[in-house]
Amino acid sequence: MTDDITTDLACKELVEIITDYLEGTLPERDRARFDAHILTCPPCREYVAEMNATLRLTGRLTVESISPGARDDLLRAFRRMKASSTEL
């Protein structure tokens, strides 16, 4: 086996650089190692798929916003502000 840079990425390392990979901040050389690794490593491919599934699930969480009452108060304040500025 040649001492190819693409052969020396261990699974243990892959799980630590996956975020850099997904963020696009991994140096080109490491990205090539990452891509080469997952082509030949089904468990790591599974890991990457699970991380993507995690992001997708997290992205589906509904978000809590302010209450309708609080929203109404703000819109009322906004109207008052407008009224007072047009009076001037």
Next chain:
Amino acid sequence: MPSTTQTLRPGDRFTDIELADYGRTLPDTMGSQTIVRESDAELIALLRDGDEGAFARLIDAYSAPLLRLALAFVQSQSIAEEVVQETWMAVVTGIGRFEGRASVKTWLFKILTNIAKTRAQRERRTIPFSEFEVDKGDEPAVDPDRFLPASHPQWPHHWATPPQPWSMGPEGTALDRETMAVVRRALEDLPRAQQVVVALRDVHGWPAADVCAALDISEANQRVLLHRGRSRVRAVLERYFNDTATLCNAESISDTKQAGQ
């Protein structure tokens, strides 16, 4: 969204292809992108004109992420809500003074951060800022015991206990609702700094640069917090899916036994 045939082209990131495995649909664009369509200049002009619809859109787009951001500084949900309310009141009274040098978003962060910090000091319950400083300590994404030792002759640091495929229920099913509850819980259980970063990035869909600006942290710190947080959520989901699979297997085995009797 129609499903497209995935083919691997040179330069494609492998993950783009892998996404199909879990039937990934792109997350709905969250917040500002969908609700506020005007440019900052148009928006400010509308607000100054007293356009209530524009103000309503602004509130609807940013209240949820601002609430999350406030929780980075104060401890309780109710105080965070007050901080957001105060922020919007400051916008109402301060819109005339907005100079447009920074984006509306950055302006909002700044108002909120100032109010939240003052409030946190008053409550003396501020989150130590050091929480957002990433320590050098190890927080492995995956239990080190799941990898072969460095001394392994053939596969050093490769999987000893590889991850197993997840069987997810289709959206809208009881299983899917249960899964979503697990995700929510996993997010809430994260250390605060990780939780805020993961929520702003992955729930609210903010770009990394906005999160760094809002929390005043470096890109590197943001990435470490994101990595640790996402890795923890994945680990929780893995445990959940593995347990569900074990349970299903146990049930089908006992079903078989009963059928045989």
